[in-house]
Amino acid sequence: MRIPPELLDELVAHALRDAPNECCGMVAVRGGVAEAVHPVTNAKPSPFFFMMDATEQLRAITEIEDGGADFASYHSHTRSAPEPSQTDINLARDWPGMTWLIVGTAGDEPEVRGWQIEHRDEPRGATVTEVPLT
DSSP states (O other): OOOHHHHHHHHHHHHHHHHSSSSSSEEEEETTTTEEEEEEEEEEOSSOOOBBBBBHHHHHHHHHTTTEEEEEEEESHHHHHHHHHHHHHHHHHHHHOOOEEEEESSSSSSSSEEEEEESSSTTTOOEEEOOOOO
């Protein structure tokens, strides 16, 4: 996925603004290129968890799809690397095929990484693959 620098800056700014709690939102993606960031309120603010406000998430998804784009999800990890946690892997079960962008703010410099999380037939099995970001 290609993320223009100004959108990458928006993701990082949102993560830093909401720290020490996790932030969350949706990203409009067309042809593998991010074209808009849609911040969503974390309905359960915590440094360890996010839950998108359902009304805001639906509004963001509707706006993205009405514009003819696909969507990705994003959230931050304020205390760990930008790699999917078990909670993230569990949440991905309800969103097959979606790219998950994670903004890590625990290190010296914020880092954004992308992931595909595909669940297998067994109850807790999942394949987690990094999506290259440019």
